[in-house]
Amino acid sequence: xxxxxxxxxxxxxxxxxxxxxxxxxxxxxxxxxxxxxxxxxxxxxxxxxxxxxxxxxxxxxxxxxxxxxxxxxxxxxxxxxxxxxxxxxxxxxxxxxxxxxxxxxxxxxxxxxxxxxxxxxxxxxxxxxxxxxxxxxxxxxxxxxxxxxxxxxxxxxxx
Numbered sequence: 001x002x003x004x005x006x007x008x009x010x011x012x013x014x015x016x017x018x019x020x021x022x023x024x025x026x027x028x029x030x031x032x033x034x035x036x037x038x039x040x041x042x043x044x045x046x047x048x049x050x051x052x053x054x055x056x057x058x059x060x061x062x063x064x065x066x067x068x069x070x071x072x073x074x075x076x077x078x079x080x081x082x083x084x085x086x087x088x089x090x091x092x093x094x095x096x097x098x099x100x101x102x103x104x105x106x107x108x109x110x111x112x113x114x115x116x117x118x119x120x121x122x123x124x125x126x127x128x129x130x131x132x133x134x135x136x137x138x139x140x141x142x143x144x145x146x147x148x149x150x151x152x153x154x155x156x157x158x159x
Contacts, residue, residue: 015055066078074109074111093123111151
């Protein structure tokens, strides 16, 4: 059974191997010195100011990730939510989202933002289930074409 663990620096190589796998056949390759440089600095980028980063592991293999990054007081961004293809459709996205939402609320955040790509229909369906709504662009991510927000003071629409 997959389990969520908090990222620690001794898992850095496992994290990068995971992103090499999921980005290997993607139109957006893994760029650890460029677009994905945040993944080389998890403690500073994610695990400060109330944020966090988790690994979803099965038998010590990373099969998913999710991170929370504080953007400003009261506002957190959901980032790097990914699950290996062979583990999709098993409800693991709910496990990641539930943990992220619980943590964000415990830390006192009031809003959660995210950016994504319209072609990631399963992810967008999940975000919709949780009550995220589309908003105007809030960052300069060149790959994202949809931006969403959730009011953390409500429970959302989760099924």
